[in-house]
Amino acid sequence: MRFDFLNNKNNDKDEIKEESGAPLVKFEDIYKIYQMGDTAVHALDGISLEINRGEFVAIVGQSGSGKSTCMNIMGCLDTPTSGTYLLNGRDISAYKDDELAEVRNKMLGFIFQQYNLIPKLTVEENVALPLLYAGLGDRERRERAMESLRRVGLEDKAKNKPAQLSGGQQQRASIARALAGNPSVILADEPTGALDSRTGREVMEFLQKLNEEGNTIVLITHDNSIAARAKRIVRITDGKIVYDGPVEGDKIVASRMSAGG
Amino acid sequence: MGIGKCITMAFSSIMNNKGRSFLTMLGIIIGVAAVIALMSMMNGLTNMITSTFEDMGTEMISVSITARGQTRQITPEEMEDLVDDNPTVLRAVTPRITVGGTVKNGSESVTSSATGVSSEYSDIINLDLAVGRFISYMDVEQNNNVCVIGSYIARELFGTIECLDSDLKINGTKFRVVGVIEESADSEAGSDDDCIYIPYTIAITMSRSNIVNNYTISAVSEETLDQAMAVIKRFCYENLGNEDYYNVISMRELIDMMQDMLGTMEVALVVIAGISLLVAGIGIMNIMLVTVTERTREIGIRKSLGAKKRHIMQQFVIEAGTISSVGGIFGIILGGAMSTLFGKLVEIDSAPSPGAIALAFGVSLSIGLLFGFLPANKAAKLNPIDALRYE
Numbered sequence A: 001m002r003f004d005f006l007n008n009k010n011n012d013k014d015e016i017k018e019e020s021g022a023p024l025v026k027f028e029d030i031y032k033i034y035q036m037g038d039t040a041v042h043a044l045d046g047i048s049l050e051i052n053r054g055e056f057v058a059i060v061g062q063s064g065s066g067k068s069t070c071m072n073i074m075g076c077l078d079t080p081t082s083g084t085y086l087l088n089g090r091d092i093s094a095y096k097d098d099e100l101a102e103v104r105n106k107m108l109g110f111i112f113q114q115y116n117l118i119p120k121l122t123v124e125e126n127v128a129l130p131l132l133y134a135g136l137g138d139r140e141r142r143e144r145a146m147e148s149l150r151r152v153g154l155e156d157k158a159k160n161k162p163a164q165l166s167g168g169q170q171q172r173a174s175i176a177r178a179l180a181g182n183p184s185v186i187l188a189d190e191p192t193g194a195l196d197s198r199t200g201r202e203v204m205e206f207l208q209k210l211n212e213e214g215n216t217i218v219l220i221t222h223d224n225s226i227a228a229r230a231k232r233i234v235r236i237t238d239g240k241i242v243y244d245g246p247v248e249g250d251k252i253v254a255s256r257m258s259a260g261g
Numbered sequence B: 001m002g003i004g005k006c007i008t009m010a011f012s013s014i015m016n017n018k019g020r021s022f023l024t025m026l027g028i029i030i031g032v033a034a035v036i037a038l039m040s041m042m043n044g045l046t047n048m049i050t051s052t053f054e055d056m057g058t059e060m061i062s063v064s065i066t067a068r069g070q071t072r073q074i075t076p077e078e079m080e081d082l083v084d085d086n087p088t089v090l091r092a093v094t095p096r097i098t099v100g101g102t103v104k105n106g107s108e109s110v111t112s113s114a115t116g117v118s119s120e121y122s123d124i125i126n127l128d129l130a131v132g133r134f135i136s137y138m139d140v141e142q143n144n145n146v147c148v149i150g151s152y153i154a155r156e157l158f159g160t161i162e163c164l165d166s167d168l169k170i171n172g173t174k175f176r177v178v179g180v181i182e183e184s185a186d187s188e189a190g191s192d193d194d195c196i197y198i199p200y201t202i203a204i205t206m207s208r209s210n211i212v213n214n215y216t217i218s219a220v221s222e223e224t225l226d227q228a229m230a231v232i233k234r235f236c237y238e239n240l241g242n243e244d245y246y247n248v249i250s251m252r253e254l255i256d257m258m259q260d261m262l263g264t265m266e267v268a269l270v271v272i273a274g275i276s277l278l279v280a281g282i283g284i285m286n287i288m289l290v291t292v293t294e295r296t297r298e299i300g301i302r303k304s305l306g307a308k309k310r311h312i313m314q315q316f317v318i319e320a321g322t323i324s325s326v327g328g329i330f331g332i333i334l335g336g337a338m339s340t341l342f343g344k345l346v347e348i349d350s351a352p353s354p355g356a357i358a359l360a361f362g363v364s365l366s367i368g369l370l371f372g373f374l375p376a377n378k379a380a381k382l383n384p385i386d387a388l389r390y391e
């Protein structure tokens, strides 16, 4: 598989994205508690964490440990029960729905396990969606969508519907969509989860490449070998961070945990 | 997001669900068609009836005397004097005495009625003769047993309208045909072609009452109609002494009353048809709620990519608006076809007016927007994470 790499043009002048010197992502004692009848499920149980520009962080943990919850809050899709989330130095907890939509549009790019492409739209239209909501004109949208598709090597599938693509191609299309808006952070929840190991590896290589180009990437996975491709690992167990540091250190924790579990 | 883009998307979603979209539209189609057809038909009917009356002359005034007894009456001579005394406002007068009965030519017979009139009658109500002449002044003066008949009577009794100088009998009294009136209503029984005119002097004798209770007067023009009415009313009051003893009404008033009545009827019918549009709107709301549920995940995806409330609202409101306006257009076509067909059948001009079309389209569009609003609002308010998780 060939990925073409074009230069990541940083031509956006959105105020919201202006570098503030603060960490890009800053969680301060974040809790997410689901009340299920009498019992309270602590999906996130007091998480504090900072992610700076240019990092490649993998959030790992077993199923049900709270990884997705963590990413949803980071992606402004969900709000914490308590705690402060500073995105690019701004406290977004008081933001209204439409303001959060704007933050997602301008700052965040999502890559989902199930690709989440809209079936009735063509690949190109899917990729252009964030640009549409950013209010770009027809022509610029098309140009930037095509450029984004070129980066993932899918320009020849631009007019196809998602269902006509293989799983790997669909994931590349969703990566192209995440890149199209030129976000500050790319959030990927199990991006390789639905792919075979070879295609999954290719996707990972591409994410690494994106990181080398300067993109900040937060990857969520339960797979240690996938996580090992990141530069930093945050390990979560039962909603708590049990390890936060370079990949090498996590190996000890991971082996101890699997031995213990 | 551009409105145009939304409309294109709405169209493709209609095309993707042809059967369902059609069923949803059906209510709108039927409602709009009913409104258009009813409005056009009523309009055509009103115009037809109005013009029929107007052809007879809008400056016509009908006087009927309801006083009983010999002491209170107005004779034809007195009426003629009134007209002669007011030449600036009144033109002509004719008594009207109806004698019902059997009309016979040998073994051919029809049941009809003869109207006793003066020679002025044909001018007052704009009668055109196919053959012969109308009843003359002399006929009236000399009590001549002559008659002018409509084409229906002519065809029934003589098989042709070429029946001048033939004889017929009305309730046993012999009359000579001196004229046949131009056919105006396909020579059908009970229509304008089913008529017989005789000199009023003879009619008085035949009716055995010696009193004339009905007169038709023509005013000089529509402009002086009010003055003419005033003159006649004053005259009647002076002669009869009580407002309850006579009734003076102009053709204009009659037309206005009838138009009022037809207008009220039209409103009532259109309101009933309009209720089906309301029901159709609820149908649209229902299908849009289903659509929102079906597309919950899509809404979640769009929101995760930065769609704001108004983007989602816009998409669904426009989709509902598009469904109902497409239905509206079909409805207009159907309604137009129905009213045109109806117009052909009863021979009136009932083509839908641009106003009716604009109204119907406007109503159907607003119904879509109105009833699309609630589902769209529901969609816009979805929490992105719940929407994304929705299976």
Ligand SMILES: Nc1ncnc2c1ncn2[C@@H]1O[C@H](COP(=O)(O)OP(=O)(O)OP(=O)(O)O)[C@@H](O)[C@H]1O
Pocket (backbone or CB within 6 Å): A034, A036, A041, A042, A043, A061, A062, A063, A064, A065, A066, A067, A068, A069, A070, A222
């Ligand atoms: N909407 C919800 N209502 C109630 N409990 C929830 C809800 N969402 C998540 N949870 C609970 O929160 C905990 C963390 O869930 P989360 O989806 O973050 O796990 P995860 O680490 O992503 O797991 P996986 O690897 O299986 O995706 C789980 O125990 C889950 O049951």
Ligand SMILES: [Mg+2]
Pocket (backbone or CB within 6 Å): A067, A068, A069
């Ligand atoms: Mg998960």
